[in-house]
Amino acid sequence: MTVPATLDIRPSSLSPDAAALLGRLVLIVLIAGALTAVDPGFASVSNLLNMLRQASLLFLVASGLTLVIIGGGLDLSVGANLTLSACLAAAAIKTTGNPWYGVAVAIGAGTLIGFANGLMINRLRLPPFLATFGMLWVAQGIAYWFMAGQTIYGMPMSFRYFGTGFFLGVPLPIWITLVVCLACSTLLHRTTFGREAYFMGANQTAALLSGVPVERRRLLLYVLSGLTAGIAALVYLARLNAAEPGIGEPLLLPAIAAVLVGGTSLFGGSGNIVGTVLGAILLTIIVNGLNLLNVAATWHPFVNGAVVLIAILADLALSRRRPGSS
Amino acid sequence: MSASVPLQRKSGIAQLLGAIPGAGLLLILMLALFTLVNPRFVSQTNLVNVGLQTSLLLMIALPMTLIILTEGLDLSAGALLGLSGVIVAEALLAGWGVFAACAAAFAVSAVFGALNGILIAYLALPAFVVTLGTMGLMQGIALVLTNGDPVGGFTPAIETFYRSQLWFVPLPIVIAVALYAALWLLLYRTRLGNYVIAIGGNKDALRLAGIRANLVHLAVYVLGSAIIGLSAVLLIGRTNSAHPTVGIGMEFEAIAAVVLGGTSFEKGQGWLFGAVLGALAITVLRNGLNILSIDSSLQVVCIGLLLILALLIDQARKQFVRRAA
Amino acid sequence: MMHGTEIQNEQGGGSLHASTGFAPLATGSEADAPLLRLVGIDKSFPGVHALKNVSLDVYAGEVHVILGQNGAGKSTLIKTLYGAYAADRGHIEIEGRRVSVARPADASALGIAVIFQEFSLVPYLDIAQNIFLGREAAFSRFGLVDSAAMHAAARIILDDLGLDYDTRSYAADLGVAQQQMVEIAKALSQNARVLVMDEPTAAISERESDRLFQTIARLTEKRVAIVYISHRMKEVQMLGDRITILRDGAVVTSVLRDQKSQAEMVGAMIGRASGSQLARTPRAPGEPILFTRDVSTAKLSDISIEILAGEVVGLAGLVGSGRTEVVRALFGADPIASGEISLSGSRAPATPDRRVRAGMALLPEDRKREGLALPLDVRDNATVASLWRSFASGWFSPAKAERDTRGLIAQLGIAAHGTRQSVHTLSGGNQQKVVLAKWLAAGAKLFLLDEPTRGVDVGAKAEIYRLIDQLVEGGAGVVVISSELPELVQLCDRAYVMRDHRIVGHLAGDQLTERAILELAVHQ
DSSP states (O other), X not given: OOOOGGGOOOTTTTOHHHHHHHHHHHHHHHHHHHHHHHOGGGGSHHHHHXXXXXXXXXXXXXXHHHHHHHTTOOOTTHHHHHHHHHHHHHHHHHHHOOHHHHHHHHHHHXXXXXXXXXXXXXXXXXXXHHHHHHHHHHHXXXXXXXXXXXXXXXXXXXXXXXXXXXXXXXXXXXXXXXXHHHHHHHHHHHBHHHHHHHHHHHOHHHHHTTTOOHHHHHHHHXXXXXXXXXXXXXXXXXXXXXXXXXXXXXXXXHHHHHHHHTTOOTTSSOOOHHHHHHHHHHHHHHHHHHHHTTOOGGGHHHHHHHHHHHHHHHHHHHHHHSTTOO | OGGGHHHHOOSOHHHHHHOOOHHHHHHHHHHHHHHHHOGGGGSHHHHHHHHHHHHHHHHHHHHHHHHHHTTOOOTTHHHHHHHHXXXXXXXXXXXXXXXXXXXXXXXXXXXXXXXXXXXXXISOOOHHHHXXXXXXXXXXXXXXXXXXXXXXXXXXXXXXXXXXXXXXXXXXXXXXXXXXXXXXXXXXXXXXXHHHHHHHHHHHHHHHTTOOHHHHHHHHHHHHHHHHHHHHXXXXXXXXXXXXXXXXXXXXXXXXXXXXXXXXXXXXXXXXHHHHHHHHHHHHHHHHHHHTTOOHHHHHHHHHHHHHHHHHHHHHHHHHHHHHO | OGGGTOOOOGGGTTOSSTTTOOOOOOOTTTTSOOSEEEXXXXXXXXXXXXXXXXXXXXXXXXXXXXXXXXXXXXXXXXXXXXXXXXXXXXXXXXXXXXXXXXXXXXXXXXXXXXXXXXXXXXXXXXXXXXXXXTOGGGGEETXXXXXXXXXXXXXXXXXXXXXXXXXXXXXXXXXXXXXXXXXXXXXXXXXXXXXXXXXXXTXXXXXXXXXXXXXXXXXXXXXXXXXXXXXXXXXHHHHOSEEEEEETTXXXXXXXXXXXXXXXXXXXXXXXXXXXXXXXXXXXXXXXXXXEEEEEETTEEEEOOEEETTOEEEEEEOTTSSHHHHHHHHHTSSXXXXXXXXXXXXXXXXXXXXXXXXXXXXXXXSIIIIIOOTTSBHHHHHHGGGHHHHTTTSBOOHXXXXXXXXXXXXXXXXXXXXXXXXXXXXXXXXXXXXXXXXHHHTTOXXXXXXXXXXXXXXXXXXXXXXXHHHHHHTTOEEEEXXXXXXXXXXXXXXXXXXXXXXXEEEEXXXXXXXXXXXXXXXXX
């Protein structure tokens, strides 16, 4: 009965996860190559950096969402959260002139929204999609009311540095992405919280019956999703130098698409944050490529919807091949 | 099990009097409050206005009830409203007849309903992501068709239709009442109605009874989308123009109305009349807040709070009933 | 779903018809051919030979009782008869003609109706709608269902069963017994020629049972054949014209009423003369670990038990008697309505996570749904319950988890290609060992084991027994639920026996025998 544990295949060679990430990287390179063939300007350093900067923003919105989805939940309010956090932060900066107040407000508002989501799901026993969908409209409504049809322009240069500045020749949003990615990755793979999140996502009942405090962990996941939306709001505000209540809503579909394309299963329990980085880059390249091919921006919602549908179908095909994970 | 009885009644006024769900209670409170604050609230003009707004919301909330009874959801309803309106408008501008234009919108809506239905019923994918994806498709097509601009200048026949009356009753109200009657018959007096409730409650039992459960499931989405698509005609009649994004957010209000009325996302538990209660509550709230000149964007926030309040009331009452039992 | 619960006792598989003798059947009503014949039905699931060459003759106007312990293959047999499973070998005959039953619809068309143990009711349809689900066409006028006619028809069927339920009540508002009666009404309404009842009285009251028996008598007068599955000896002897005993997926014996005494039938179900059990070494238990007083939940009444350190305590009873509910309540997974649970001398904390930290462990009955995260690997599954303990700071070290998991794999002899293999690719026995590993790592001192050897092979079974011994020697308390009586008798120092959601007996020492358990557990 005792099978020697020496038969162990070390994961370091090439785990399925790593292979999937490599596949996505290859896909990105292929598409980028094709676009360069169409327009050599695509491969210019400035265009590439610009694209990565765009992708950073998308990633920041999608990062917390990735954590929530790995834990078996869903957060449809990330876009609206970004909107509200950005608007409130812009107002705080405008009135006080101190960027740090803006940082505190955006992070505070984002976290609070995430906390409210978690509370609704835990206490009112609402399905996550309903609770966070309701929050989407509530946050958006507050943002519209708060802005009263105005747009807040003109952030101080010290603040705009977050979105437009460079550090060691690399745009600051990319540095922020790296930090958030590292933090999420550490959280997922180097803390007990992360391990419990995967387990909850894979089988919530088993998690509960293994002594995982599921409700508290869930609350924290939604809080983190709110937090990253708040961080994304700051970067967005710093880059755009303006806040108005329409900014976040168009980000929801691409964010979900980035998570799914990044290989995180909608059914929970699998995926990783690096995949979401690649997913965000892939989506940005696609949009960039469409622009390059002179496809009108009005097509973007269609493309995002199509990518979401293709991603869930692919996820379905893959998960049906994995027995016992239905 | 018997704890949640008040919400499970399926039809009729007797039950309404017997056990008013949270939404009904809030509705009565709001009516009293707004009348006290401003008697103009109960003026005839305002009540007709409430009726018209409720009718439009019901055109979405009623089919949404059927979909939610199957343990489903349609987040693409609002986008479909926009797309369908744009198709009618563009077809009219292209010289099509009114009926042909409506038929085109109907067909496109049914096709999108079928897309949702196939992915949800046959592939068992979660409804909220599927419809989120198709929402993107529909919004995209509407934007591409219009370049993002409102479409106007077509025949005023639609607006005339919207503004006409049947024995002093505005036509949209008549249509909403007729739709309620038709769906009531479907849900409570035909086999299909039983099957719809069975899909949410126990799809395996339906299969075991020899019914093609997936087909029924698909049919609910097709029917729902077809109704929502046609109701776009009323929406463009109101302003005599079609906006590609006009419906965005309507899906939230419709889902809120259904949930407010006491229909659950689980086990096929719910009732059609709940959507009427919920839609009335939402419209009265909006209307009252309008009279109090509260910003329309804050009204959405209030709808969210109303929803949470109603859920809390229903939860508290369930606990109370359980303790009493 | 059922094949997870109908698993064989692999030890007694060999002796098919030999031991108890196959009584020739040439008496009574059957000058005519049987209405329904199952011929040489064989069915295997991965790892389990569920039905072994089962043949069965069912005659019109007779009640044919099928008797057998949990896991004897009764449910699999019914599902095969109803077209829910396809048999690997063998066929079904109706009135001497060979028929194909590939889908439930085929069975219905042939006049075979089944009352399943798990309910097929739609919660928010009313009783009449449930009874006629899928057959509304009979009441349709102009495409609309004539609701009054349907309710009238339902009324007649309910009256026939002596039930005064309102046909407009939702199934969701009915109690378990009422739901069972509606299931019965639903099957009766199909005018079936063969009516299969899977433990129909398991959840209903005496009075309702009597009504059911009257109905059965009326049906047999109308030449309906009844296949009746039950554990209850009283019913078996009262109803059964013919009795077939299944054990380990094979027919042990098929007799007419009165050909065998009750004791002989119990003996045939158990499969060996009582007294052949292995001797237990008496253990010396220590301090009480767990103690409950009058614990009641939605599904349990007045459970009072005590578990000491260093002993194995059995929870015996039929499936559905409330055994699983007891361990769930002890673990904090189900809320308790009244009563008291104390753990190591103080009141047990409220939630499962706190009880785990206080030293409780639960090995659930359905390990795939409740015990493991199947897509995740051995390491994730083996460490999940001990993260709070091994990594108290909250920082997770893959290297330490790796070491710990290797230790557990070696300690338990888990056959896995290393720590990163997904648990869904492991065999049943190794999966079960992973669940046990998770609790060893958590340092539990009270183990609640719900069917620990279900669906595992003989070798793994022996290792699980050995592990239980080790746990007890190390001072832990162990509660074992098992449907396999020999196992229970062999493992446990004493046992509580359950029936109808309460504890009906306590057996210790020499009193603890298979027969004593069965007599307490089946309704006499």
